[in-house]
Amino acid sequence: MPDPDEGFARLWDAHYDDVLGYALRRTDHETARDVAAETFLIAWRRRDDVPADRPFPWLLHVARNVLANEARGDRRRGRLRGRLRGDRATAEPVADIATGLTEGGRIITALRRLSPRDREVLQLIGWEELDPRDAAIVAGCSAKAFSVRLHRARKRLAAVLAELDAEDRPAPVPSLQRSV
Amino acid sequence: MNDVQETRRLLAPANPCPPGHRTGAAHDETGRAAYARITAAAPATTPRRTPSRRTALRLAAVGGLAVATAAGITVAQSGGVDGQGRPRLPGGSVANAQEVLYKAADTAQTRPFKAPAPTQWVFTETRYRRSGVPARGQVVAPGSPLKTVIDRQWIRADGTKLATLNKGKLETSATGGGFPPVDYASVSKLPRDPSGMLAWARANRSPVAGGRDASAFQNLSSLLLNNAAMPPAQTAAAYRALAAIPGVRLDRTASDDQGRRAFAVSMVVEGWVREEILIDPSTYTYRGHRDVVVRDHTFEEGGTFKKGAVESSSVRLASAIVDRPGQR
Numbered sequence: 001m002p003d004p005d006e007g008f009a010r011l012w013d014a015h016y017d018d019v020l021g022y023a024l025r026r027t028d029h030e031t032a033r034d035v036a037a038e039t040f041l042i043a044w045r046r047r048d049d050v051p052a053d054r055p056f057p058w059l060l061h062v063a064r065n066v067l068a069n070e071a072r073g074d075r076r077r078g079r080l081r082g083r084l085r086g087d088r089a090t091a092e093p094v095a096d097i098a099t100g101l102t103e104g105g106r107i108i109t110a111l112r113r114l115s116p117r118d119r120e121v122l123q124l125i126g127w128e129e130l131d132p133r134d135a136a137i138v139a140g141c142s143a144k145a146f147s148v149r150l151h152r153a154r155k156r157l158a159a160v161l162a163e164l165d166a167e168d169r170p171a172p173v174p175s176l177q178r179s180v
Numbered sequence: 181m182n183d184v185q186e187t188r189r190l191l192a193p194a195n196p197c198p199p200g201h202r203t204g205a206a207h208d209e210t211g212r213a214a215y216a217r218i219t220a221a222a223p224a225t226t227p228r229r230t231p232s233r234r235t236a237l238r239l240a241a242v243g244g245l246a247v248a249t250a251a252g253i254t255v256a257q258s259g260g261v262d263g264q265g266r267p268r269l270p271g272g273s274v275a276n277a278q279e280v281l282y283k284a285a286d287t288a289q290t291r292p293f294k295a296p297a298p299t300q301w302v303f304t305e306t307r308y309r310r311s312g313v314p315a316r317g318q319v320v321a322p323g324s325p326l327k328t329v330i331d332r333q334w335i336r337a338d339g340t341k342l343a344t345l346n347k348g349k350l351e352t353s354a355t356g357g358g359f360p361p362v363d364y365a366s367v368s369k370l371p372r373d374p375s376g377m378l379a380w381a382r383a384n385r386s387p388v389a390g391g392r393d394a395s396a397f398q399n400l401s402s403l404l405l406n407n408a409a410m411p412p413a414q415t416a417a418a419y420r421a422l423a424a425i426p427g428v429r430l431d432r433t434a435s436d437d438q439g440r441r442a443f444a445v446s447m448v449v450e451g452w453v454r455e456e457i458l459i460d461p462s463t464y465t466y467r468g469h470r471d472v473v474v475r476d477h478t479f480e481e482g483g484t485f486k487k488g489a490v491e492s493s494s495v496r497l498a499s500a501i502v503d504r505p506g507q508r
Contacts, residue, residue, distance in 0.1 A: 126191025
């Protein structure tokens, strides 16, 4: 006889690592473990809401909200402050210099300059490697709206990368031509 | 899909935790401890039991949050008279799903309702019966045993906390958001009109529901299941939104898992499940749900549901607005 607990065990086996990965990309290791556990606790309590066929986007949507709650929560404010990766517009200069040498660092710096919403859209596609349909569930919008957001976010990312390249280059010689 | 490929190409070198990096964490020491702690939480370990006399009494207060008597009167009156001037028996003469849903909406709006304060808690006691999802090679068929759990939970009205009992001990955690919302603060922000509510339910589309109408039905069903306390406007809007979904059916002779009569308003979702919303035929309040398999279905992983099997059902046993978690 199938047992509801077996269903949960399979959910755990199939998705725990990926839910943890999602959290690790966004916060420190210790908090990520808490976020993953909290996400599965909610899944355990709300088993009737977990879509049987494709539970992963649902789990990530919960993880996303747990993470947002953690960031907002009073209890952990002290511990979490500054631990959410790339969620602040101004990153520590030291970190920027250290990471600025690599291509990854350049992208991280660019992501930090984008709005949280743009960043989320890009990360769900680029880091979690979800397809837009699943990513839309995580972000809590329609697939159509998500595709539009993705397109715009990618364009803004390209613009910021160009901006960074311009900053890296020595100041150009002022041009005599002026646009009116 | 240009955006997708380009985004992946750009972001890959910056991925702080590339796919596959944490493989095995589900079963390392921390993972195993978390699993044990979670599955030890109340729902799965609560022994099966029949409602006590006290539960049965509290059952009278279901949905109306201790105003069921008033609700009963309202409904009897709204039954009115039929074409020949004979008084209608409550629920005896409903023609279709829309009529049942409209009555449920009217009832929700005429029933006295007191909103919880943000610091108060909504207590809900629900009995679930579930078949569980069959593992590879397993089959759930009509008559397969169902596991019964009594779920007792308290959700703070402001949506910040969720409390459940674990072996008699109260445990508090975050609600985690999720969809649909399960807290009073969030549901009171939902559209107050049927078309707005329907648009909201359709917009949050599930990829597996089988179309936007099935998806909307599932969302509204889950909204009703998870929210014993919802403002009258949103409750009514949810019922009227359901009435506006094409293909919603009525079974006048349905029954809940205790054999009590109920109206079942239903729709086939995900292509293989008939999702039923159970409505009390005399008070027109929410009673619970039932998911019945209408077509054999085998999951990618290999488990099978046979036509006619009950996948899950629930009955709301009690609900109340209380000052502290643990209070009933």
